[in-house]
Amino acid sequence: MLLNLRRSFVFAIVAMVITFIYMLAGTGLSQLVFSKTANGSITANGSTLIGQNWYNSKTFHGQWFLGRPDDMGPYAANPKENEPGGDNPLVANVPGSSALVDGESAATNLGPRSEILLQNTEALIALWHKLGVPHPTPDLVTTSGSGLDPDIAPEDARAQIPMVSKATGIAPSALEKLISRETHSAEWGFLGSSYIDVLQLNEGLAKLRGTSATP
Numbered sequence: 001m002l003l004n005l006r007r008s009f010v011f012a013i014v015a016m017v018i019t020f021i022y023m024l025a026g027t028g029l030s031q032l033v034f035s036k037t038a039n040g041s042i043t044a045n046g047s048t049l050i051g052q053n054w055y056n057s058k059t060f061h062g063q064w065f066l067g068r069p070d071d072m073g074p075y076a077a078n079p080k081e082n083e084p085g086g087d088n089p090l091v092a093n094v095p096g097s098s099a100l101v102d103g104e105s106a107a108t109n110l111g112p113r114s115e116i117l118l119q120n121t122e123a124l125i126a127l128w129h130k131l132g133v134p135h136p137t138p139d140l141v142t143t144s145g146s147g148l149d150p151d152i153a154p155e156d157a158r159a160q161i162p163m164v165s166k167a168t169g170i171a172p173s174a175l176e177k178l179i180s181r182e183t184h185s186a187e188w189g190f191l192g193s194s195y196i197d198v199l200q201l202n203e204g205l206a207k208l209r210g211t212s213a214t215p
Contacts, residue, residue: 048197051150062132062167065160065205067152067198069124069143132163151195154183170208178204 054064110117121141128136139156157179165172182201186192 047150048199049150051148051198054198054202060131062163063209065152065157065164065198065201066140068139068149068156069141132166133160134162135159150199151197154179154194154196157182157196157201164205168205168209170205174208175205178208 051067054060054066110120124141125136128140133140137153137156137159139153140159158176161172161175161179164170165175179196179201182196182204183194184196185194
């Protein structure tokens with residue numbers, strides 16, 4: 001009996017040692033090979049993996065780069081006819097109310113023949129023009145598949161330079177350099193296309209402005 005207990009105790013100790021060695025080795029390897037990914041996506045201003053709302057109709061004056069439209073609140077809905085409309089972070093308010101609504105993760109699922117999609121896209125184009133973006137790109141007036149895309153294409157950011165430059169007083173050339181600096185190339189050089197994380201872009205913009213990156 002004592003022999004069995006001793007064997008069990010030794011086996012438990014060995015198993016614990018192997019487990020801790022495996023854990024520490026995995027942590028050390030991840031920090032050595034891909035520390036940025038291993039340490040997570042959370043910064044002082046949010047997550048780089050989830051798009052967030054940089055627009056508030058009462059306080060926004062064009063001082064931040066904005067991401068793609070996503071599910072942060074209906075903007076062209078018709079509650080009386082039970083039509084949900086598309087969702088858009090640029091106007092995150094309940095129709096007819098000043099109350100902000102929480103964001104949801106989903107696409108609009110509106111087809112290319114949808115009249116609602118056409119109306120929503122036209123409303124977005126008009127809103128971008130009002131904000132000071134004369135030539136919004138297709139990405140800026142359509143939702144992503146997830147509805148919470150954190151990235152935009154470099155051309156999406158460049159389209160917003162007139163708006164941001166006017167609001168912040170930062171020269172367009174300086175904003176162009178910021179966009180170039182924050183542009184990530186395609187994964188492995190051939191998967192997908194170049195992209196910019198909106199949070200990281202606005203964190204870089206905050207340094208130029210001497211403020212914190214707070215939506």
